[in-house]
Amino acid sequence: MVRRTVSELSPGMVLAEDALTPGGRFLMPRGTILDAGHLKSLVAWNLTEVTVIAAAEANPQSTEAPPSSASAPVADDDGDGRAAAEAALAERFACSDVAGGPTAVLYRLALDREVRRLQAGGPVADQTPVAEERSRRPIDPATPGPLSLEGLLRDEPKLVSPPEVYLRINDVLKDPASTVDDAAESIKHDPSLAAKLLRLVNSSYYARTMRAMRGRFPAKIDSLSRAVMVVGARQLATLALGVSVLPLFQDIPPQWVNMRLFWEHSVGCAAAAQAIAAATGRINAETAFVAGLLHDIGRIITFKQAVVHMGVAMRRAEVEAVPLFVVEREVIGFDHAALGGHLLQKWQFPANLEKMVRYHHDLGEPLFIDEPAVIHLADIVATAMGWGGSGNRRVPPLDPAAWEALGLTEDGLAGLVPVMEARLAETMRSFFPDHQGPP
Template identity: 70%
Template sequence: MVRRNVTELRAGMVLAEDVMTPGGRFLMPKGTTLDPGHLKSLLAWNLPTVAVNQADGEGAFPSASGPGAPPAAAPGPDLAEAAEAAVRERLLWLDLEHEAGQVLFRLALEREIRRRVTVQEAGGAGEVHGLGQERPERTDRPNRSDEAAPPPLASPEALLRDEPQLVSPPEVYLRINEVLRDPKSTVEDAAASIRYDPSLAAKLLRLVNSSYYARTMRAVEGRFPAKVDSLSRAVMVVGARQLATLALGVSVLPLFQDIPPHWVNMRVFWEHSVGCAVAAQAIAAASGRGNPETAFVAGLLHDIGRILAFKQAPAHMAAAMRQAAAERLPLSFAERGRLGFDHAALGGHLLQKWQFPANLEKMVRYHHDLDEPLFIEEPAVIHLADGVATALGWGGSGNRHVGALSPAAWEALGLSGDALARMVPAMEARLAETMRSFFPDRPGPL
């Protein structure tokens, strides 16, 4: 072990000790392999020295202009303090003494510092919306008068009654659901149901060709080409029911695209949804709690109830958003008071109406209410995935605060904090890749 000034650190070095802030807060764990983002964070905290492995600390260092070099000037402690204040506000309802809370705080703080450094290095031009930076409160939202908010609604059913489009899902959805519900369905049945919609088929092929499924293809090397170029092969790689489940979720996305921008930026909304989906898929795979493809779709659709509420009950949602901002509440709390139920219950009701698989519907319905279902393992996957996506600022759906993490959910998943931390970089890479799959003609995630 050798101690080095932070200005001498380079990407690829490995920390020999945990790194603490000057105030004694945990920042980075021993064993972290430093990348340029870590270097910026260390400089931002104005740390004098850190310990790195002996082999990394010896010998000549590359030129300061090399690929691993830190920025020319340290951003300063003010930036780090502002980043910490923003993260603490976002995680206000999270127990930071809990193992998961500690991990999410550390990961969120690292990323918030990197974002702010990026903005500062760009001359302060622009904001990093959708990545933890909330847009300023607008003054042109509907129903901003001081008059009393409308009374709560009778039920989720009452909200859906006036939206005929939502009563009848797309025809391709009905075809896919028929395949899923028939135990005698074949590989070709699954492929044929998806082939009916060329746009859907193209999205699924891009998804199956992502790096996440590359491991599956490598496991059967010699049977599949490097690129999966047909639905029949995609079914064989992913599995008929798994691909049909993915298709089921992706097929309904076009129904949720026409929300006015003064409510939510839809690309930012879908970035949050995809972030939750990839986190859920990884958590399900690591914990063994549920099917990863089912978890992906549940994550993708976990906030569709909020989109419905924006469309069908704008006055109620305006009141809920004002209350959440004024009282520093997770938006789901305010929804229950203003609507009479939250977006998770509304989304679950819609999925039940559409006859989605029961376990998928329950994952959406109960991801904020784990006291209700008899078995919490699968809803716990979405509960944690949503917390990860919100804490790390992956997009946004109007919510400014991470809800409290259920200790029972964490226990049911059987993960450790270290295991969760190790999963996050792969989740972030998968998020960027999946956003390109869903939005191939647009820029990458915001």
């Protein structure tokens, strides 16, 4: 093992120890085979040096650098962890081509993460009691008939109208003359919402903005008015818009999915969307965060209001090894994205938020695909990396048009994933203070 400055690193080198951020946060696991994306991430986190495996240690019989493709081996002391990880990922990526392109990048990163999790003593992915029970559930031979979007929403009393705090926030968003005080006033009467927003604004994501405003604010933002000054009135109101509706979606029957895992997936998609938006400049980062947070709200409604249909859809998705949204369209008549978009339209959410939720699985519909493409890719990243789960076990295929529209590179995507993962862990602690460590 040798210490190397980050500037001395090159693709193909292997980390001999876990890479930590300057603040001590986990960044990359021991055994990671560095590629250009990893190197950019290490630079972005301002690391000075890391420990890598010397060439002789990496391969005593050869001076060649280790391979850096998506199928490259991941360091594992006994081989069992890697075999189990590969088996789990074979299921997860059954609908995707991992031979090359951005999906191959995600496969390699997911394999790194799965091996690391197994070495830490975690269960094999998708083998939770809920998943095992679901896999044994028989398919109802009497396939139910299609439902209607409006009928499902009408049958859920809590969804007939949005919460009061949402209405206040929406008024601020609609008024171009709204002020800092108006934005803060719309939020402060809901203490739980205000506390969540302050935790979000005090996260490391906004640390750079706060440093730029040094002298104007204390190190810790302790009031909504100051939060508005850091994030922006409309941006904070947009964040509040998404967070304010979360309490309406807390009671999925446990036989379908673990609620903590559902929100971990939603927050993972939100963190990924925020990072993609910031990197590409296609949309506002806070808007992307909220769209990612709410992208699967339609599935919660179907879990509660279309129990028989979802039972058939989930079992068929398991048997046929396809993404759940594909079977939802056949069994229910539409997928959860269309239902979620319909709800946001009914509640008069901003049109771009509604569009991003509605079309994240259907990019052939909207005239301009940049905005839903952000959520499309973010959902794929969150599913590929195993960040929580919303009932769907298969990584959806990446739409080439979405990838082209976003203008990212494979190295760029690889460099963003550790940033997304750190943001996910931090945001989960904002919503669930007892959340521990990297997910």
